[in-house]
Amino acid sequence: MADVELRELVKTYPGAATRATDDVSLSIADGEFMVLLGPSGCGKTTLLRAVAGLELPDSGQVVIGGRDVTYLEPRHRNLSMVFQSYAVFPHKKVRDNIGFGLKVRGVPAAEVDRKVAWAAEMLQLSDYLDRYPAKLSGGQRQRVAVARAIVVESDVLLMDEPLSNLDALLRLSFRADLKKLVNDLGRTTIYVTHDQIEALSLGDRVAVMREGRVSQVDVPTKVYDDPADEFVGGFLGSPPMNFLSGTVSENGHGLVLDLADQHVPVPRELADYRGRELDLGVRAEALRVLPDGEAPGASLRCTVDVYEPLGSSVLLTTDLAGHRVKIQTPASFRAEPGDELRVELPGEQCRWYDPETKLLLEVS
Incomplete structure (x- = not known):
């Protein structure tokens, strides 16, 4: 096993208007499960392929276990990889598919x-060793691909969206099995996905990527609770973080964010924004709908546009001072489109962003 160090990696494909990876630096500890998360085209797979040796960077370094492997062939890097498309041999039985890499190594x-x-x-494949892949389900074929990767006992395990071809129920089951497997192996793992649920549930840390760059790297709870910029907050979460924009002013109670005729208290540390625009981010589950008659000073009015029962909860789409705001409520909550509600906005759940840079502003 070994740590992985990516140093200022740059990769541009011929004819592309932008870099696939743009000066990316990332440190992955020995035995860590690192998830690369982002939308299609953000550079996460290119980064994984650079680690594997399937893509050569224009500049920068890939260092594994203290050894510069940037220009080494894949077979000299002691890696194993699980591809999105299974890539099992249809003419070989399961046992031969799993053992293929070992036989190649002699x-x-x-x-x-x-x-x-x-x-x-x-991987619960013992009863299927003498079957051909055509006789297996999609989940079983993906298990064969994972088994083939782990038997090699490589320094680093790479996974490129291995669950994306599975149906939702199977993905849920296999995700738990995969996390246990990687924990038991203790092997340095780099996992690529565009699925935020996979990223948050699997990774020791998550690197959120956008347009060839890493926007934030941290433990899943930190990335979710404290998005480093508005892109991370808007990408992570289902529903994503709500954003409201207003102008900071001061009234008799202190600094406030003006939202039409409504106001939200602003931390004193942001006094430099007095008279300027400021963005407020808040998660749907942080907003609490107040019972009739209960309306503390920090409450806000909103109007229900859409009511969506989701089984374990209800999701409301509302209009709040001209902003489209999602609110997650208990499953027992009832409302109709057009209903006016008052919601509480807990100060400790608010995140503040500069409207120009879109970066998180630190407040105590």
Whole structure:
């Protein structure tokens, strides 16, 4: 096992208007499960392929275990990789698919059999070793691909959206199995996905990417609770973070954000924004609908546009001072389009962003 260091990686494809990866630096600790998360075209797969040796960067370095492998061929990097499309051999039985990499390396047959049996047991494939891939479900074929990757005992395990071809229920089940497997292996893992739920549930840390750059790297709870910029807040979360824009002024109670004829208290640390625009970010679950008659000073009026029962909760789409605001409520909550509500905006749940840079502003 080994740590992975990406140093100022730049990659531009011929004819492309922008860089696929733009001066990316990222440190991944030995044994860490790092998730690269972002929308299509953000550069996450290019970054993974640069680590694998399938793409050569225009500049920068890939260092694994203290060894510069930037221009080494993939077979000299001691990596294993799971592809999105399974990439299992249709003409080989499951046991031969799993053991293929070991045989290529010249591992003795007895050792191949032992490791194949071990991997098959870990991934619940022991009863399918003599079947061909055509006789397996999509989830089982993906398990074969994972088993083939882990038997090699490489320094680093790479995974490129391995669950994206599975249906929702199977993805949920396999995600839990995969997390346990990686925890048991303790192997440095880099996992690419565009699915935020996968990223938050699987990763020790999450690197959120946008347009070839890393916007934020942190533990899942920190990335979700304290998005480093408005892109991260708007990308992460279902629903994503709400953003409201207004002008900072001062009344008899202190600084406030003016939202039409409504006001939200602003921390004193942001006094430099007096008379200027400021953006407020708040999660849907942080907004509390107040019962009739309860209306503390920090409450805001909004009008229900859409009522969506989701089973375990209800999602409201509302109009709040001209802003489209999502509110998550308990499943028992009832409302109709056109209803006017008052909502409480807890100060500790508010995140403040500069409207020009879109970056998070630090407040105590």
